[in-house]
Amino acid sequence: MENKPTASELEILGVLWSKGAATVREVNEALNQEREIGYTTTLKLMQIMAQKGLVARDETSRTHIYKAAIDQDKVQATLLNRLVDSAFSGSASSLVMQALGQGKTSKSELEAIKKLIEKLEGGQP
Amino acid sequence: MENKPTASELEILGVLWSKGAATVREVNEALNQEREIGYTTTLKLMQIMAQKGLVARDETSRTHIYKAAIDQDKVQATLLNRLVDSAFSGSASSLVMQALGQGKTSKSELEAIKKLIEKLEGGQP
DNA sequence: ATTTATTTACGAATTCATTCGTATACCATT
DNA sequence: AATGGTATACGAATGAATTCGTAAATAAAT
Numbered sequence: 001m002e003n004k005p006t007a008s009e010l011e012i013l014g015v016l017w018s019k020g021a022a023t024v025r026e027v028n029e030a031l032n033q034e035r036e037i038g039y040t041t042t043l044k045l046m047q048i049m050a051q052k053g054l055v056a057r058d059e060t061s062r063t064h065i066y067k068a069a070i071d072q073d074k075v076q077a078t079l080l081n082r083l084v085d086s087a088f089s090g091s092a093s094s095l096v097m098q099a100l101g102q103g104k105t106s107k108s109e110l111e112a113i114k115k116l117i118e119k120l121e122g123g124q125p
Numbered sequence: 126m127e128n129k130p131t132a133s134e135l136e137i138l139g140v141l142w143s144k145g146a147a148t149v150r151e152v153n154e155a156l157n158q159e160r161e162i163g164y165t166t167t168l169k170l171m172q173i174m175a176q177k178g179l180v181a182r183d184e185t186s187r188t189h190i191y192k193a194a195i196d197q198d199k200v201q202a203t204l205l206n207r208l209v210d211s212a213f214s215g216s217a218s219s220l221v222m223q224a225l226g227q228g229k230t231s232k233s234e235l236e237a238i239k240k241l242i243e244k245l246e247g248g249q250p
Numbered sequence: 251a252t253t254t255a256t257t258t259a260c261g262a263a264t265t266c267a268t269t270c271g272t273a274t275a276c277c278a279t280t
Numbered sequence: 281a282a283t284g285g286t287a288t289a290c291g292a293a294t295g296a297a298t299t300c301g302t303a304a305a306t307a308a309a310t
Binding site: 075088092103104106112121 | 132135200202204206208209211212213214217218220221222223224226227229235236237239242243246
């Protein structure tokens with residue numbers, strides 16, 4: 001994926017993924033739940049993102065409506081692979097083990113992961 | 126961790142973690158296996174890193190000897206948590222599942238992960 | 251001893267992301 | 281029609297990361 005969102009862009013994408021579609025004002029208000037950020041700052045970022053193709057916008061009415069133009073899954077996969085390469089010497093399993101070792105995963109989540117592993121093992125032995 | 130290495134710094138830490146200790150020239154040559162980068166660029170980065178406390182250096186001889194001053198585990202954990210927060214809505218398990226779903230994990234690695242999960246579950250059954 | 255090569259230190263250019271001020275257009279209400 | 285509020289567009293300041301050129305110091309080779 002040649003489109004790599006920056007940190008701020010990822011914040012905005014997060015809002016759009018959860019809301020589905022939103023105006024600049026709505027996104028800006030969501031961001032301001034977390035930290036203070038000016039309206040025109042958010043606007044500018046979203047304009048840049050539109051130019052990059054990270055978001056699409058409907059310009060029919062004066063107040064433009066934005067939505068994400070890339071899948072959350074794809075972005076997650078891209079960022080994950082980048083992290084695996086840059087910090088885990090390319091080993092996804094050591095990343096997984098590090099993540100699990102943090103102790104922030106509930107028992108039911110662990111069960112779900114185990115199920116997934118068994119499914120993966122079954123598929124390609 | 127207040128010390129967050131940048132992308133380039135992480136590359137250098139990677140070399141130091143694998144070599145244990147190295148001169149600027151050695152690090153630069155390792156980096157040049159991947160991409161072209163000038164000697165003084167690497168030097169400057171390592172000087173900045175020394176100032177930040179990311180690396181330590183022995184200055185007794187003219188050619189300084191550098192080594193990493195932070196644990197690979199700690200950096201991995203920091204970056205992992207950051208990614209979980211920024212791209213996975215704080216859910217470590219969804220990151221794990223996304224990572225496993227890539228299909229880049231061998232059967233023996235999957236086994237090892239399963240063992241780890243069972244060990245973690247054993248703690249509070 | 252003079253030249254050549256290697257090293258560190260320093261400063262600065264470049265690039266990119268982030269931030270916001272100002273101008274302009276549009277719409278609604280008076 | 282004039283006023284006030286809200287929107288977009290644009291330009292530019294700021295700051296951080298990356299890059300490298302040049303100078304000065306040191307060591308090695310002739």
